[in-house]
Amino acid sequence: MKRTFKLSFFALLLAGCASTPDTANLVAESRQTAGGLIQTLGGELKAAMTAGGPAQAIGVCKERAPKIAAEAAQRTGMQIKRVSPNNRNPKGVPDAWENEALASLEKRLAAGEKPETLDLHGVVNTPDGKVFRYAKALVTQPACLNCHGATEKLSPEVKATLAAEYPNDKATGYSAGMIRGVLSIKKAL
Numbered sequence: 001m002k003r004t005f006k007l008s009f010f011a012l013l014l015a016g017c018a019s020t021p022d023t024a025n026l027v028a029e030s031r032q033t034a035g036g037l038i039q040t041l042g043g044e045l046k047a048a049m050t051a052g053g054p055a056q057a058i059g060v061c062k063e064r065a066p067k068i069a070a071e072a073a074q075r076t077g078m079q080i081k082r083v084s085p086n087n088r089n090p091k092g093v094p095d096a097w098e099n100e101a102l103a104s105l106e107k108r109l110a111a112g113e114k115p116e117t118l119d120l121h122g123v124v125n126t127p128d129g130k131v132f133r134y135a136k137a138l139v140t141q142p143a144c145l146n147c148h149g150a151t152e153k154l155s156p157e158v159k160a161t162l163a164a165e166y167p168n169d170k171a172t173g174y175s176a177g178m179i180r181g182v183l184s185i186k187k188a189l
């Protein structure tokens with residue numbers, strides 16, 4: 001029993017070391033890019049909410065979120081998007097890796113890990129070669145509830161705007177502390 005544990009422990013360590021040199025830079029770059037995106041979008045969202053209330057700020061999420069991500073993608077050469085199993089943007093559906101990442105991040109959050117640092121990465125084999133993957137948990141904060149909280153608590157304007165712009169919206173009913181989705185980064189190796 002003890003021996004097996006030791007062996008698998010060293011196997012894990014070795015596996016960890018083997019992949020570190022390849023991905024360490026990418027992990028650092030992904031963290032930096034994700035942090036920057038969250039800060040930029042958060043700042044614009046806050047400003048729009050203060051200026052015109054949450055119904056006005058919906059436009060920031062709709063227009064600016066994909067643009068900010070596209071700008072960062074162009075700068076870094078990485079594919080960047082936000083996804084959620086309860087997606088609002090019809091294109092925000094997670095793939096298999098993202099769903100697994102989300103499940104694992106949810107477990108870690110439940111086990112007490114800090115939301116700010118909740119991320120994970122990996123390298124997956126695809127028919128087109130190896131791909132670096134990264135996911136950062138986007139945890140629901142009180143301000144997010146204006147647009148992602150329980151439907152009965154949304155303002156009538158927010159409800160009406162969401163109904164008009166996102167007829168298939170699944171992204172309500174959240175409470176603070178829940179993972180709303182992930183910021184997902186991909187790069188072919």
Ligand code: HEC
Nearest residue numbers: 057058061062082084087088089092138144147171180181
């Ligand atoms: C003013 C309303 C508003 C607020 C506040 C808001 N969101 Fe959103 N959120 C949206 C809209 C609108 C979309 C769809 C954007 C699009 O079309 O790409 C969205 C999409 C998302 C997505 C992409 C997945 C999906 O469902 O399409 C995530 C993740 C997300 N929001 C997380 C958050 C988090 C975390 C907060 C708080 C820090 C937050 N949002 C605050 C309106 C809002």
